[in-house]
Amino acid sequence: MFSLIDLVLAMGFAWMVSGICLLIINRRRISIPVWSGTLVIFVFGLTLIDNFVKPGMLPDGIMMFVFVLSRNSYFLIGPSLWFYTRSLLSEEKMSPADLLHLLPFLAIAVILWFNPEWLIPADSPELDTLNGGLLSGPEFYRNLLSILSRGGYCAAVFRLIRSHEKGIANYYSRRTLINTLSWLYYLVIFYFFLFLLNFIVILIPPLRAASFQSLTVTFARIVPALIFIFLFSLFAQNQPVPEDMRVQEDVPKPEKPAKDDKYRTSGISPVESRSLYAQLNSTITEKQLFLDSDLTLNTLAEEIGETRHRISEVINRESGENFYGYINSFRLREFITCLNEKRYPHFTITAIAFECGFKSNSTFYTLFKKKMGMSPKDYIQKLSA
Numbered sequence: 001m002f003s004l005i006d007l008v009l010a011m012g013f014a015w016m017v018s019g020i021c022l023l024i025i026n027r028r029r030i031s032i033p034v035w036s037g038t039l040v041i042f043v044f045g046l047t048l049i050d051n052f053v054k055p056g057m058l059p060d061g062i063m064m065f066v067f068v069l070s071r072n073s074y075f076l077i078g079p080s081l082w083f084y085t086r087s088l089l090s091e092e093k094m095s096p097a098d099l100l101h102l103l104p105f106l107a108i109a110v111i112l113w114f115n116p117e118w119l120i121p122a123d124s125p126e127l128d129t130l131n132g133g134l135l136s137g138p139e140f141y142r143n144l145l146s147i148l149s150r151g152g153y154c155a156a157v158f159r160l161i162r163s164h165e166k167g168i169a170n171y172y173s174r175r176t177l178i179n180t181l182s183w184l185y186y187l188v189i190f191y192f193f194l195f196l197l198n199f200i201v202i203l204i205p206p207l208r209a210a211s212f213q214s215l216t217v218t219f220a221r222i223v224p225a226l227i228f229i230f231l232f233s234l235f236a237q238n239q240p241v242p243e244d245m246r247v248q249e250d251v252p253k254p255e256k257p258a259k260d261d262k263y264r265t266s267g268i269s270p271v272e273s274r275s276l277y278a279q280l281n282s283t284i285t286e287k288q289l290f291l292d293s294d295l296t297l298n299t300l301a302e303e304i305g306e307t308r309h310r311i312s313e314v315i316n317r318e319s320g321e322n323f324y325g326y327i328n329s330f331r332l333r334e335f336i337t338c339l340n341e342k343r344y345p346h347f348t349i350t351a352i353a354f355e356c357g358f359k360s361n362s363t364f365y366t367l368f369k370k371k372m373g374m375s376p377k378d379y380i381q382k383l384s385a
Contacts, residue, residue: 005222009052012226016045019233026237032093036084037236043080044232046073047225068112074146075105078153081188085157088181088239089164104149108142147196154192161185169324170312173295174359183235187228194224268310268317277318280304280311290330293359297323328367331357335368335376339383349376 019041023034050070058066079101083094115138161181168180177183268276283304289295300323301308315326334356338344344352350361353376358364368376 006052008222008226009048012048012222012229013045015226015229015233016041016048019229019237022233022237032087033084033239036080036087037232037239040080040084040236041229041233043073043076044225044229046070047077048222048229049073051222064113064116067116068109071142072105072109072112075108075149076102077146078150078156079105082153082156082160084236085160085181085184089160104145108145150192150195154188157188158185169322171297171323173290173324173327173357174293174363175324177235178239181239183231183239187231187235191224191228268313273314273317276304276306276310276314280314284327284330288334290327290334291355291357293357295327295357328358328363329371331364332367332371335364336372336379339380349380 020038023037023041046069049066050073057063082101083098161184165180165182168175172179280300284290284300287303289300289303292299297308297312301311304311312323315321315323319326319329321329331353335353335358338352338356344355347355350364353361353364365376368379372379374382
């Protein structure tokens with residue numbers, strides 16, 4: 001007879017299959033990020049199998065293979081997350097050296113295959129002893145190694161995302177969960193600490209008693225994996241490859257670099273830079289491109305008919321700001337114009353800001369106070385005085 005845990009696991013398997021299908025269907029072509037994202041979902045699905053399959057459910061040979069694969073799948077979680085993150089932020093393709101990340105999984109799989117007695121499930125009564133089993137036996141050390149593996153790879157994923165976030169302002173006019181990969185950052189933190197909690201629980205003998213086992217398995221092992229599969233599938237299917245951060249354009253070198261020029265390796269002369277900057281200002285103002293809250297450097301470059309690198313260089317050189325600050329300065333000027341001309345007399349401050357292209361209340365207020373030296377409310381009161 002099926003238990004509540006079995007029903008929860010069945011739900012997890014359904015989410016795993018649907019997540020993989022949606023990830024593939026929502027893409028025009030099957031790219032490396034799609035394959036690596038599919039791998040992440042599949043690996044987390046294997047962790048659910050680890051809690052579903054019980055001895056005797058399948059023939060011995062098949063059961064042995066399933067146990068070795070599922071109970072060892074925790075060593076694939078870190079590498080799969082790292083491969084997925086790198087595939088989004090780098091054009092590097094997998095090389096033979098990348099297979100080294102699979103060595104811990106393969107090594108322990110071989111050890112388990114030749115030591116089937118170590119494959120007894122973690123919630124089995126045989127291991128629930130104080131001086132052996134989980135506390136000091138193979139199961140404990142395998143859990144410890146898997147925690148260290150996931151911890152190390154999580155740190156590597158965090159480093160990649162943080163490095164990516166530092167360059168966001170050069171390519172996007174606003175920060176979102178998608179373009180900053182913050183959704184993945186917080187999701188990895190959530191899963192790692194909940195699974196770490198599971199490891200801590202098995203170190204405490206009273207919590208490993210039979211009466212607590214079902215709660216431990218459900219809430220510290222199955223539920224985190226279940227939530228991860230659902231949220232990862234939800235965000236990954238809508239996660240575009242951040243091409244802005246990946247493509248490295250060839251920048252021509254000038255024949256005679258100007259002296260004392262910050263961009264002395266640039267092919268843009270001062271006269272050409274000022275001309276292109278004027279064209280940028282004119283196009284953005286006339287077409288009101290700043291009203292597009294999702295405006296990116298790529299979009300602007302295509303509108304102007306220039307390369308992204310040249311546009312970025314001109315903006316930095318002539319305005320002294322990055323793309324994020326440059327575009328938001330247009331939005332801020334539009335907001336002040338709306339107030340002075342009383343275009344939206346019945347709108348709130350936030351509503352007017354959103355009409356001007358802002359999509360973050362905190363971003364708007366921070367920028368306004370920085371540029372104007374006062375809050376929007378104080379500015380309105382000053383206008384009314």
